[in-house]
Amino acid sequence: MKAEIIAVGTELLLGQIVNSNAQFLSQELAALGIDVFFQTVVGDNSSRLQQAIEIARSRADVILFTGGIGPTEDDLTKDALAASLGRSLHIDQLAMDHVQRFFDERKIVMTENNRKQALIIDGTTPLPNETGLAVGLALADGGKYYIVLPGPPREMKPMFTGQAKPWLQQHALTGEMPIYSKMLKFAGIGESLLEDKLIDLIRNQSDPTIAPYAKEGEVTVRISTKAPSEREAMQKLEVLEKTIQEILPEHMYANIDVPLEQLIVDWMADAGLTVSAAESCTGGLLMESITNIPGSASMFLGGIVCYSNDMKKKLLNVPSALLEGPDAPGAVSREVAEVLADQVRMIADSDFGLSVTGVAGPGYSERKPVGLVFIGLAERGRPTEVYELNLKGTRENIRLRTVKSLLYRLWRRLEERKVDTPLEGSALQ
CATH class of the missing domain: 3.90.950.20 (CinA-like)
Structure with a gap:
């Protein structure tokens, strides 16, 4: 199953904030056995966002959105997705009660535009926001699965973990095996030399897979496999890990992700x-x-x-x-x-x-x-x-x-x- 992440927000394109949400979601989806093939960033523009949705629909099974679901005029994600799917929007009463309660408890008058944070697309499953106000949503349509999440990481992460992830497991992942990985850490060797030492394994890889990547002064090799259970996965990964360690005994310092x-x-x-x-x-x-x-x-x-x-x-x-x-x-x-x-x-x-x-x-x-x-x-x-x-x-x-x-x-x-x-x-x- 293939996924695409669409991050919405002009501030991302301007470099004013870093898209850390994509990193988190890619890791979470990989653990579910969903391959992220594309990440797209779109500004706050309805027509360009709808174009991005059409492209994503042509090449991905699961499409996740982050951002653009707040109360302001430039929060367009739900409107653009509803238009693309030919569906209407309506206020979810539980979400509206949550927004109203927030203002009542603080004795602040709620402006009308905050009602927008309680909108959901017809036929979707609301995803309650435990740390913010804007409700998320999950939707299956035409064999595709759509997840809409807030932009702030402190809201997005708990919503995905507590709401969206179980929904995906129930609706989209009935036949998928999860991906299990181990991180092998190396020091005292550059990425090119390490790859040269492991070139036969890399060229002949099938399952498990091998993916080296480098930071300054250190190299990490991720070995991954799909399996019905963690026990079966670890059995396959440990065989490959031992082979790699025997090739590079003076440089591999850990098989967990620590500096x-x-x-x-x-x-x-x-x-x-x-x-x-x-x-x-x-x-x-x-x-x-x-x-x-x-x-x-x-x-x-x-x-x-x-x-x-x-x-x-x-x-x-x-x-x-x-x-x-x-x-x-x-x-x-x-x-x-x-x-x-x-x-x-x-x-x-x-x-x-x-x-x-x-x-x-x-x-x-x-x-x-x-x-x-x-x-x-x-x-x-x-x-x-x-x-x-x-x-x-x-x-x-x-x-x-x-x-x-x-x-x-x-x-x-x-x-x-x-x-x-x-x-x-x-x-x-």
Whole structure:
């Protein structure tokens, strides 16, 4: 069964708000076994909206609308759909009572245009709005299924979950199997290289399916299958997951949708391990990524943003000979990254010390190119390791990729230590 989502609102076309509703609905529909093939955004114009409805009807079985059902003149969704289907509109009394009660309880005079929020199309099932005023609706007509939902996510999401979803299951999904998915998370590898490693699986996929996609510094692979039950689906998915993990054992860190920093925080907190950090070009981004995770207070002892050479010398005891002079390697160097990691670990008395020094751009520094970064990893009782990165992209991209690279190196070190209490669902099990 195929679906199309039509988001209504000129503010969406102008970029004044982001269409987060489409993401939510696509995920919910996929879980029901309904494939979303198209997403359409239409402004507040009746003729263009009716054109979008006609196009959607020609290529989709389920058509969902979000937005355009409020009290103002430019709220046209129900009118356009009624016109397209050749049906009339009428006031739903229960919905009208709900709207009137809202104003009565607040001792506010209700303007006449608010009656519009109680309109439904003849022959439809009203979808009560538990968090707002405008009633939604569900309708089967000519072998097609129509769902009309409000635009604000705080109204749309509970209406879909509590009202529209059960209606679809009862009326449209009598023969459909749900889709089950697992999210496999990878770090320390780019999307193109990961795809190259998995190319035989991707080219020969049928069921389950494989879909890789990337964010900055991380890659996710979604594996999906349709099955009558979750147990049968998981049996198929686990076979494919094991095959993928065997191909990329050094990069797959979880089979649940969590960021790498959350996994690290949970592992270290459970194992009683601690970490500190010294950052130059990332300016505290590494520390922010760690401390954004609940529970990080038990494993992150603190850090220093040492942007200038003076701060490197005064707070982290970096020798002047490394920073200044014709023969000095300079602040952006392997030697300085090593000292920073060692010193911050010793000052904090932590199990691990992390360091970053580099050129994030946009200009050169110390005659060194943008994207040259050194990251250090110190561990109590082990030699400190430094890794050279040569990154491309904007200043923001370089800073974020640097942080992800350092977190990846820390995760690999934790793997070597064989932490006894990994996060449930992690690739360490």
